[in-house]
Amino acid sequence: MLFLTAARTAEQLTEISLSGGLLMSVIGISVVFLALVAIMALTKLQSAIIVSFQNKRGQTDAAAPAPSAPAAVPASTPGAVALFGVEDKTAAMLMAIVADEMKLPLNELRFISIKEVQEGN
Numbered sequence: 001m002l003f004l005t006a007a008r009t010a011e012q013l014t015e016i017s018l019s020g021g022l023l024m025s026v027i028g029i030s031v032v033f034l035a036l037v038a039i040m041a042l043t044k045l046q047s048a049i050i051v052s053f054q055n056k057r058g059q060t061d062a063a064a065p066a067p068s069a070p071a072a073v074p075a076s077t078p079g080a081v082a083l084f085g086v087e088d089k090t091a092a093m094l095m096a097i098v099a100d101e102m103k104l105p106l107n108e109l110r111f112i113s114i115k116e117v118q119e120g121n
Contacts, residue, residue: 084115 016024083091091114099106 081111082113084113086114086116 081091081095086094094114095106095109095111098111099109102109
């Protein structure tokens, strides 16, 4: 009889009323929701920090002198640009302008030839 009494007491301790179960569910969902909000806030904070560092780096890079145009490559070299009536300095400036207008780095463009066109011809 003592054993049955103890089992009965354990059953009584594990029983949860409907209102108690709903309260536990609401508390559990609230904890999960608050954890998600905290993760979202940390992510936004990290993003803001990274953007501010990139902006600072961009400002210091803008103050640095611009790199000079690449040296002219002889026409016999693979990937060289054939120049027809155009000086090396002018060709370099044209390539830089095209790269800037296309918003691409110069090393991703391939120029085959540059020819000066005379007006009236």
